[in-house]
Amino acid sequence: MLCTAALAASLTTAAVVTSTPTADAGEAEPSPDSPQANDRGNARLDLPDLVSDPAPAAGSGTGAPEGSVGIPGTALDAYKRAEASVAAALPNCKLPWQLLAGIGRIESVHASGYGLKADGSTEKPIRGPRLDGNGFAEIRDTDKGEWDADTEYDRAVGPMQFIPSTWATWGADGNGDGTRNPNNIYDAALGAGLYLCAGDRNLSDAAQLDRAILSYNNSRAYVNSVLGWMRQYQASGVAGVPNPPAGNYPTQPPGTLPTPPATTPSPYTPPATRPTPTPTPTPTPKPTPTPEPSKPTPPAPTVDGLQAVGATELKGEAGELFTAVPTVKAVLSDGKPAANQTVVFAVEGDTTGGTVFSGDGKDHFVARTDAQGVATAPLLKAGPNEKGGSFTLRAALYGARAFEVKFTGTVAPKPVPVADAITRTSEKVLETPAGSSFTGVELLTTAKGKPVAGTVLTAEIVVKDAKGEEWVVAGTGPYFKDKDGKEVRSLVLAPTDAAGKIVLPELFTPATTAPGTYHLRLRTAEGVAKVLDLTVTKAPAPTPAPAPTGTPKAPAQPTATPTARKA
Template identity: 40%
Template sequence: MAAQFGLRLRKGAATTVLAAATVAAMAASQAPGVTTDGAGRQTTGSPSPEMSTQADETASGNSRYYTDLPPLDSPNPSTGTGDGSGTTGGSERGIPATVLDAYKQAEASLREAKPGCNLPWQLLAAIGKVESGQARGGRVDAEGTTIGKILGPQLNGNGFANISDTDDGAYDGDRTHDRAVGPMQFIPSTWEWAGRDGNDDGAEDPNNVYDAALAAGHYLCRFDWDLSNDANLRSAILSYNNSTEYYNTVMRWLEHYRGGTHEIPDGTGSLPRNPSGGNSNTTGNSGNGNGKGNNGGGNSTPSPKPSPPSKPQKPGGGEPGGGGSTPKPPTTTPPATPETPTDTVHHLENAGASNLTAMAGDTFTGKLATRTETKAGKAVAKVRVRFTVVGDTDTTFIGGEKVATVITDSAGKATAPALVAGEKTGTVTVRATVVGRAVTALDHKVTVTARRADALARTGTAALTCVTNGEFAEQIGLKATYRGEVADKVAVKATLIKSVLDPTANDKGPYFGKDAAGNPIRTLTALKTDADGLLTLPKLYSDDATGTFLLRVETEGGATLTLELKVEAPAETTEPTQPTETTEPTTPSPSAS
């Protein structure tokens, strides 16, 4: 219990100004974590085996995070002191109003966009707590944008990952190296594809808690992960930060918030104080119960081993009191940084299917793959390769994402997730790059063709007849199929043609209504079958021409159906004849006898 309660800020331990300064300093050093080397330094080496092979690099580039754990709840939890000190379990359950609203809105949005993910808002709250202390205790404006940017440390390889600038400083203000940005601590290169507009203001701002929460939700839900499944939940959290300590910390906060929470005013949230890989501003346990103090699980860089004392110098040669020069301190050569597999990659080669083609809406049957090789052509394993669907296209990887990062296998091969063809047709580029190394990208090209049908049939059987200047009684129903299966969303063209040999539009006979100028419409192109492959044509009318006319219906893919339409003159009516007048015969009168 001592370790647990040691996490809480003490009442009156610091003024509000000092607390704000503390959290600003802490926020400038955090983001999803990383693997560590033997000395506890964060590295960009291979992810741990517990991380999914489909998982992208961590959302925030492997920077620091807060290791504070939730306190033990007292039997009578307080609602807080109002000074943001967060000294009881009850106040730690409180989440700033705007931040809490952002989490709940993100959950609602994901429930519609990706219902199979089962994302709980409490998971976003747990990650937000660990990443930025709920946007530095809820210091946001009315629109949800943080008051001052929350920036992680410079990712220059000095104790953290080494990520050269990818955004020209647009998000993080740093044109040399990237920094994690915002309340959910995204690195610019990840935000570029994961960013979302959560408050419908037309912008995707990593410093806005609505945008950041929604982006984090989509990031956690990629690859069709179902977060109600413990294994999927673990993979998702580790993909945000590949650290077991990080996973354990997030899970503790997740369970804490699932136990109940409440809304508190913006700016009054408690401020965490223990970043991973660094020293806190106070002494005492970090609450991890491992006896390692405030280092967040041993990720702080240890002090260098002291050098052996110099040998005493002879009189006159610099010995104290000997009148010589001051002895120079011994110099040590820092150990060379070991070369990682990524450092040996010279180029990329295609290692998968080529010339892939799929119809819009279908999943490509083959998969793209890339092999990482040294200059000598030797395969390199354990290298992260990023696949990105580029350009103006709605083709995505399965799960709806346009970016996927895969670790190469023992043969140096990284196989991308399956591609799902969008509705936009044409050539699509999928670009493969090496994460953490400037190697010429490898572009894979795939082709998306329009939806098509190879058979078309009429659904009704009634004769298609009409009288001049009238309308056909029945609308024509059609059904399209492709290889015996329903052909949905297939483009259809209907034309009232002149003849079998002349498929141009007729200038007389039946027509599909009239345009704004009053001209008969005899060609329709903006037609598509529905989800069941069915289509009902608009009502047909006739002019004063009689005879047999042809309607040709064609679909993308070559299916054609020609129907006969008959127009007859109305039947003639015979006027009834008027009866002629008749003269009644006269009856002869009897003659006198």
């Protein structure tokens, strides 16, 4: 974590970033054909014996955990400041400082061997090969020799190896001193961060991260190496170690030698008196012993390869764990195991919807080789894509040279589960009187005890055949109604729901149905069957109409019509 002062300086730098036209988040996204991405060589090619970055020594006072990786303290501070500055200016980019450290490790081993100073400058300039088209890209001079001391062709410069024309656009002031110098690791780290984030990139997206690194150096091997170091720094932990001193590298142009200093001979002064010489006795000659030829000291063995242990083809099922354990072995040049080496396992080109390692759920894992040189990754879990897919698992070992083993992963589609059992969700006895119906009968289809959705059942009223051996569809008894309201005793049901359940349609019993036990068979297309007993009881006797109550009224008497009197 940055100290308060360093963080404050980083945020101050962020203000510089946001006010600098060349650091605008809307800058066009660099692509793999940008000048920076050309084959520009590697500064380390000119300096073959640079220090590596071992774990800090025990008792060094760094407080580093065992197995952590050392990065020169000034370089580590520069990477972290750049991350904080970019996060403040371009929060959507999500730039990890370990990415900058991975690039710095590949380009210059964090300026180790060049005399990295506390202010971020170096005692010796860091310049890549001349880009004159002889083995590398041809890039004519763009800075009039300002940064690379070459007025004819360009060279990559500084700890992050910027092409001068790229620096002209993306140069930044990472330490707040008012200047932009690609030879200063604070400035170079911030410039690299802005370059990688250009075009509103989101580096938490694997595809955009890939494009960003390719725009820095259009080489798949370069991308793989940078990602490998980045993941190693993320997984192993990093400790700041003292800045190493400058190496003994020539500072004069090739082919020249330093002029030896002129010397003035001292005048000779003879002694005042000449001493009388004492005769020297003649020594007895002794035979000169014949020296034994010295035996050359054999060179120390170095890491010389990475081999697969077991099959390199991984096969699994969508959403499930693989059974094969990815395993590799590192070997030395003398054929012996290479112990305590860092191996990065990474899932690439995944079309399964997210294959990850079990345990932490990440698509990469960093392991150390044991005493036998063997490194093992956790089991992989295939992505959930039901259609299956494929991926590549790359195991890589990074150091002075890079070695890798590729595993091919094939994921089969997840098979559709088939029900192996049909049960009721209730134990209530199925009983109803004739003239009524069975309702609310719920069924569950399962496979190995787990619900199976989408199971299609056929429901049938059945009786035993004449021989009493096979079930056949009955001609009488309870019945269903089809979509037209027609009486049927065999009906194909709708598929079971997501919980594997379905409720039977209403099952009718005519009033004329004889009391007794009837049988309902439920079966799947695969032959799984379940027979339920249906009990039909006697229809209840009709209730007689109630007798009239009270005294009946006498019928009304007719009223006589008076006879009309004759006049």
